[in-house]
Amino acid sequence: MESMGQSAEFGKFLKAMRSRLKPEVAGITDGAGARRVPGLRREEIARLAGVSTDYYTRLEQGRNIHPSRAVLDSVGRALRLDAGEQAHMMDLLEHCAESTRSPLPVQAVRPALRQLLEAVGDVPALVLGRRTDVLAGNRMAFLLFADFPELPQGKRNLTRWLILDPRARELFRDWKSVAAEAAGALRVDVGRHPNDAQANQLVGELAVHSDHFRQWWAGHRVATRSSGSVRLHHPAVGDLELNFENLVLPDDADQMLRIYSARPGSPSADALTLLGSLGAGTTANSRVGSTTPEEAAAFGTPEAASNADVRPNPTGP
Incomplete structure (x- = not known):
């Protein structure tokens, strides 16, 4: 070698x-x-x-x-x-030795991938980038978890939300194991991009504000699951048990499509349907607010996508 x-x-x-x-x-x-x-x-x-x-x-x-x-x-x-x-x-x-290399490219989501998110609109779906930044998602994902488009751009991170937001603790019935696994996935990302300033800033913020995270980080746990399940208690629709699949994009190893689904005919499937109907009058697109066209396009706004220069993210590590 x-x-x-x-x-x-x-x-x-x-x-x-x-x-x-x-x-x-x-x-x-x-x-x-x-x-x-x-x-x-x-x-x-x-x-x-x-x-x-x-x-x-x-x-x-x-x-x-x-x-x-x-x-x-x-x-x-x-x-x-x-x-x-x-x-x-x-x-x-x-x-x-990556400190001598060029800065990491800006993360962007292909328009066709945003269209795919809408095509699976009955189930929650997210596109996660480096350090689990939420790059895009559909309406069901934002109804189930958090309204990431309304957060400041620097706060749109799944691991940060999961560990620091009290609502995440209430949502995930097995919060500690889910959050520990998220910390392990973040460690994998830092290992691939050790000089990513934003990742190092995120680790520092989590370490300052979470005793649990400090313990998990000190243990050097690594998490690389491609699939699994989560148990949730949503304030609007009650308990759900959902499976998830993590699909790494073949043209960009730094982007991953995560799709959640429920067993057909199960109470969890009924709960997802109910959640969708409760949020039928709202869309994440209408709540993007004062984002730039590029940011709005990443969260699926068709009008913004037509005006924004959204390029595929170059291949990762």
Whole structure:
């Protein structure tokens, strides 16, 4: 593999993964009762990975060394990393020198994608960008979650809303697990774009205002689910259980289409239908307010879309 630089964040990730690994899970029984810190010792991970203790120590200390793919695979197996964690470890190495690269492109949504959001208008759908910025959505999504078009542009972020807005805690019946997973997804994004100033600002804001987020962030959890389910209690229509699918766009790895749906004929499907009827007289488009044409187009205003220069976002990492 090509040589890659080293980063302190990479070393912190290795240490966090080592600390969570129980000796008995790794098949280590000697001296387990005399441990002063949780997890495995550095020499134990080094032995399991087939490298010297000195070499592994330098990896964890963030030294400027260039591990091979084989070594990284061995370390990943020793730490019992899953596929998402292994990919995140590689991201931390590959992108740690991105400070010399060009600024990230402005995020924009293709007109055809906005049309698709309206075509699935009976179910909530969002387009999420880097750091889970809400780039676009349909009326049902804004009725179910929050009226993101009415928020200031810098606040239109799903993770920020989920963790800091009290209404999100009331909406998600399993808020803590959902919010922890959102923090894990944000960590993946930061690993891909470590020098994204807006992402770093978001992490700082969440850390200042949320004790939970600080704990989750310190644990270096990684979340990469492509599908799942959520349990909600909406103030207007009551309880819902919805499935979601995350579809990464093939022409832009930094954009993801998330669609929520309910099992046909279920009470949750009836609740979604009721929610749509309750909001039948309102549209997110009419509430965009004093946005620029480009911002309005991102949230699906047809008139604005015809006047705005909305270009596809160049391919991501």
